[in-house]
Amino acid sequence: MTDPKFEIPSDPKYIKEASAKVLDFIKELGLDKDTVFDIRLCLEEAIINAIKYGNKCDKNLPVNISYSFGDNRLEIVIRDQGSGFDYGNIPDPRSNGNILKHGGRGLFLIRNLMDKVEFNNSGNEIKMVKFLSGGKSDGRKG
Amino acid sequence: MVVKDKKVGEVVILTVDGEINFNSSPDFRKAFLKVLDSKEQKVIVNLASVAYVDSSGLATLVEAHQKIKNSGGRLKLTNLTGKVKSLFEITKLEKLFEIFPSEEEALKVF
Numbered sequence: 001m002t003d004p005k006f007e008i009p010s011d012p013k014y015i016k017e018a019s020a021k022v023l024d025f026i027k028e029l030g031l032d033k034d035t036v037f038d039i040r041l042c043l044e045e046a047i048i049n050a051i052k053y054g055n056k057c058d059k060n061l062p063v064n065i066s067y068s069f070g071d072n073r074l075e076i077v078i079r080d081q082g083s084g085f086d087y088g089n090i091p092d093p094r095s096n097g098n099i100l101k102h103g104g105r106g107l108f109l110i111r112n113l114m115d116k117v118e119f120n121n122s123g124n125e126i127k128m129v130k131f132l133s134g135g136k137s138d139g140r141k142g
Numbered sequence: 143m144v145v146k147d148k149k150v151g152e153v154v155i156l157t158v159d160g161e162i163n164f165n166s167s168p169d170f171r172k173a174f175l176k177v178l179d180s181k182e183q184k185v186i187v188n189l190a191s192v193a194y195v196d197s198s199g200l201a202t203l204v205e206a207h208q209k210i211k212n213s214g215g216r217l218k219l220t221n222l223t224g225k226v227k228s229l230f231e232i233t234k235l236e237k238l239f240e241i242f243p244s245e246e247e248a249l250k251v252f
Contacts, residue, residue: 012165037194037225045197048164094234100204105197105233112232 003075005066010055010080012048019044022067026074035137038113039074039130045106046078046126054080054124072138074130084123145173153184153252155245159191162199170199174206183215184252188245190221195229207239216240218248 004025008014022043023036031039047063055061064079091097093104111117115137116129131138143160154177162170177185187206189195195203203219210217218240222230230236242248 015164034225040194041196041229044163048196048198099234099238100208102201102205103197105200109197109229109232 003066003068005064007062007064008047009059010051010057010061010063011059012051015044015047015051018047018063018065022065022076025067026069029069029074029132031132031137035130035132038137039076042110042114042128042130043076043078045110046076046128049106049126050078050080050082053085054082056082069132072131072133074132075127076129077125077127079125082124084119084121087119087123143169145170147173147177150245150249153186153249154182155186155188157188157191161194161196162192162202163194163196164198167198167202171202171205174209178209178213181213183210183213185210185215185217186220186245186248187217188220189223189226192226193223195226200229200233200235204235204238216252218242218252220245220248 006021008018019040023040026036026039047065050063051057055063061081065077067074067076069075090107091104093099093101093108098104110128114128115131118127119125143158143162143166146157146159148155148157156173156177158170160166174185187203207217220242221244222241230239230241
């Protein structure tokens with residue numbers, strides 16, 4: 001069976017709908033509230049980045065979302081139609097020079113709350129992995 | 143998301159009910175700009191009924207903190223719920239904000 005996947009237009013009004021779809025999928029895993037919070041936050045942050053920075057809010061461009069669960073591993077992949085970015089060179093939002101800045105916390109939170117985060121070469125696709133067992137996150141804690 | 147305001151002495155208390163996220167943070171921004179426009183300088187934001195904040199919500203709270211500070215005032219946050227509190231810890235925003243367990247505690251130190 002192929003992994004569930006769908007796409008949404010690059011419009012923030014679809015964030016909730018997209019998030020609800022994935023959260024509905026993981027409901028049957030019986031995860032604790034904190035783990036669901038982490039997954040939801042990372043999913044929505046990645047979708048917002050795809051809409052805002054990847055697709056530049058062009059409603060004609062889709063954000064592709066796919067997800068799967070197996071071997072206690074939840075994997076979510078978000079792809080935009082942009083040219084990507086330099087994901088290896090992201091300023092630390094906790095530093096004195098950045099703490100007051102508006103942006104930069106989304107990806108930082110994803111990296112802290114997920115167990116594994118990978119980008120494709122160009123940087124327009126993010127793969128986020130959370131290891132789960134017995135209804136709880138099995139990986140690092142945020 | 144709904145923001146209600148009340149006044150206790152010289153302090154304005156904004157009580158937020160709902161999520162402060164990408165879509166709702168402009169409404170929260172409007173609420174604190176209204177407080178700034180009325181020249182209030184002592185502000186508490188009670189987050190007891192906020193179970194979800196994303197990076198846009200955090201950024202809007204940082205903006206509120208800075209704007210109130212730049213106008214000579216002070217902003218305090220109270221009643222952060224578990225996961226919201228952990229986001230402040232992860233991002234080190236707990237060091238930027240004055241955070242109190244309750245409105246009463248925050249009111250004592252204005």
